[in-house]
Structures are given as structure tokens and as C-alpha cells.
Amino acid sequence: MSLNSTLTEVTRNVPDCLAAGFVDMNTGMLLGIKTMDSHPQEVIDLLAAATGDLFQGKNVITIEQMFRKSRGLPENPDEHYFQEIIVLSRNLIHVFIRGKRYQDQVLVTVTRGGANLGMVVTKTRQALSLVEAAL
Numbered sequence: 001m002s003l004n005s006t007l008t009e010v011t012r013n014v015p016d017c018l019a020a021g022f023v024d025m026n027t028g029m030l031l032g033i034k035t036m037d038s039h040p041q042e043v044i045d046l047l048a049a050a051t052g053d054l055f056q057g058k059n060v061i062t063i064e065q066m067f068r069k070s071r072g073l074p075e076n077p078d079e080h081y082f083q084e085i086i087v088l089s090r091n092l093i094h095v096f097i098r099g100k101r102y103q104d105q106v107l108v109t110v111t112r113g114g115a116n117l118g119m120v121v122t123k124t125r126q127a128l129s130l131v132e133a134a135l
Contacts (some may be wrong), residue, residue, distance in 0.1 A: 001099035006134040010107075014123040018092070018113035022131055023051040025104045031135075051106050054085050054096060078103065093117060095124045101132045131132065 001009075003022060010020040011034050021033040030048045058120070064081040068074070075104055085092040091113045099105035109124045 001133050003032040003131070003134045004034065004041060004115045006131050007032050010034070010109065010124075010127040010131065011036055013037055013127060014109050014111060015119045016112040017109055017120075018112065019108075019110040022067075022126070023108060025052045025056055025106065028052060029106075039063045047108065053084060053094060055080070055098065055106065056073055066096045084121070084125075086117075088113070093120055097124055097128050099132055100128065106133050107135075122125075 003082070003106060007020045007022065011017040014020070018037050019033065019035040019039060022031045025032050025048070028048050030044070033044060033047070035044075060070050060082065065075070067081050068076075080098060083098045085096040087096070093111045093113055093115055095109045095111075097107045099107070109120065109127070111120050
């Protein structure tokens with residue numbers, strides 16, 4: 001199944017899903033996106049950059065290094081401490097989940113704010129393996 005077909009399937013399986021995208025933070029590219037509603041092109045254009053900032057911003061990297069140091073873990077630039085980030089906005093739930101196969105790829109889902117958060121996270125986690133298999 002192609003990435004775009006898989007993202008369409010993600011929007012069907014994640015409760016109240018409005019959009020699903022897949023970001024490669026190494027290249028800064030949005031590899032694919034499926035939206036149910038219209039979203040401003042400016043927002044879509046910034047999705048990859050914003051995702052990179054969330055997971056690889058200077059302060060985030062510093063926090064990861066501090067956590068590893070305080071826990072006595074070895075320094076490993078290929079292993080990241082933060083795997084999932086959930087952003088709750090006024091009307092939406094944004095879930096960002098780092099890839100398991102490729103740590104620099106992120107599945108993003110956007111749902112209505114009234115969706116069950118636990119189900120949204122669970123279904124997005126389940127969808128990650130499908131999306132990675134589509135690559």
C-alpha cells in the first residue's frame with residue numbers, strides 16, 4: 001500500500017481524525033499528508049519544520065542530554081529520549097509519534113478536541129507500524 005493510501009487509512013482508524021501526515025526530520029520534508037478538512041497551506045508547509053523543532057530543537061536536545069546524564073545513561077545521538085509529544089490546542093488534539101524503525105521520521109495525527117485522548121493515542125500508535133511498512 002502506498003504512503004498516501006496508508007495515511008487515508010489512518011484518518012479512518014483514528015477517532016475524529018482530521019489529518020494525518022508523515023514527516024522526515026532529516027530532510028525537513030513532509031513525506032505525505034491526508035486531510036479531511038481544508039487547512040491553510042501555510043500551516044501544512046510549516047508542519048515538517050515545527051515537528052523538527054518539537055523533537056530536535058536545541059533546548060529539547062539539551063533536556064534529553066540532561067535526562068540521560070542524570071540517569072547514568074550513555075550518550076547516544078541515535079537514541080532519543082522523547083518518543084511522543086501530544087499538543088492540546090483549543091479545538092484540536094495533535095499527536096506526534098517518532099518512528100520505531102527510523103527515529104527521524106514522525107507520524108502526526110490531528111483530531112477534534114472532543115475525541116477520546118486515550119483512543120487517539122492508541123490508534124495513532126497502532127497506525128505507526130502500518131505507515132512505516134508503506135515506505
